[in-house]
Amino acid sequence: MDPQTAAQTIMPMHCRCGKKFVADGGALGTETKMRAMVLALAGVLLAVACPRAGAAPGVGPQYESTHVYVPPEEFDRFVTSFLATFGGSASKKSVATVTPTPSRTFSQLVLTPVGTLSVFGYETPIPYPFGAERTGYLVTDLDAAIQSARAHGAAVVVAPFADAIGRDAVIAWPGGVMMQLYWHKVAPDYPPLRTTPENRVYVSPDSATAFIRDFTGFAAGKVVDDDRQAPGIEIGRPGETYRRVRIQSKFGRMTVLVTDGHLPYPYGRELTGYEVANLDVTLAKAEAAGAITFIEPYTEGGRRAAVVRFPGGYIAEIHAKAQ
Secondary structure, three states, X not given: OOHHHHHHOOOOOEOOXXXXXXXXXXXXXXXXHHHXXXXXXXXXXXXXXXXXXXXXXXXXXXXXXXXEEOOHHHHHHHHHHHXXXXXXXXXXXXXXXXXXXXXXXXXXXXXXXXXXXXXXXXXXXXXXXXXXXXXXXEEOOHHHHHHHHHHOOOEEEEEEEEOOOEEEEEEEEOOOEEEEEEEEOOOOOOOOOOXXXXXXXXXXXXXXXXXXXXXXXXXXXXXXXXXXXXXXXXXXXXXXEEEEEEEEEOOEEEEEEEOOOOOOOOXXXXXXXXXXXXXXXXXXXXXXXXXXXXXXXXXXXXXXXXXXXXXXXXXXXXXXXXX
């Protein structure tokens, strides 16, 4: 049996990202050894083209850090305000270069029971595209994660680079959603969260389908809610509706808000939503620590929510389950 005939005896094979490796057709032959060899070869091609298909690259939601950029003169005030609002602890403030090109920034890791922050206060101009990436996701294997992200439709905006404690890269998804992937030489050990924050991603109807499909595939996540008639008050447009999609994965929670972009301030500027036990108590703590409540509490969709601006300009949604 020649190789072309052997290939035709195999049923089509597809990997998870949709690539096809063996042609249709042909009846099974009798030369089983040749057929087995071709099957083995096809399996190798499949593994190479779609490595670790379905494997979750994430580690846990406490390792999803929102990237917060504040003016250096507001750095300490912001960290103090955020910790006073939610509790938790912060690493020692340091000065570092966290980009592949020369730069200098204050840097501090903030761990709270409701989510993790990586805070930056640049003393130099911020190299492109840093500042546009919304979150950092810890992955088990950076090279494998990048390969999987590309296979699922992401573009690598910043190629992998080394920093003092590991390696990083920045990727972009359909709709222009940027995020940083990172890996540490020594695996970090952060305490579990009391509640999991939601990464709030705004996309247009033109890119929503591709973004949801691609990111969910990459993260080995699942859509847990897709409400095409979500109440518009959630995006500052009461009396209207919009599409809201909720995704869960090992990275944590993501809420995708599909809008036409006609958003009153500050909607679209909030990167993360934090779940607390008592919204009124939390808002009182935030205001006492210098934050401003931009959007007063409202109740909709089983939650009470508000939007707050912290010193330094960081905007966050805060919510609690409706009583």
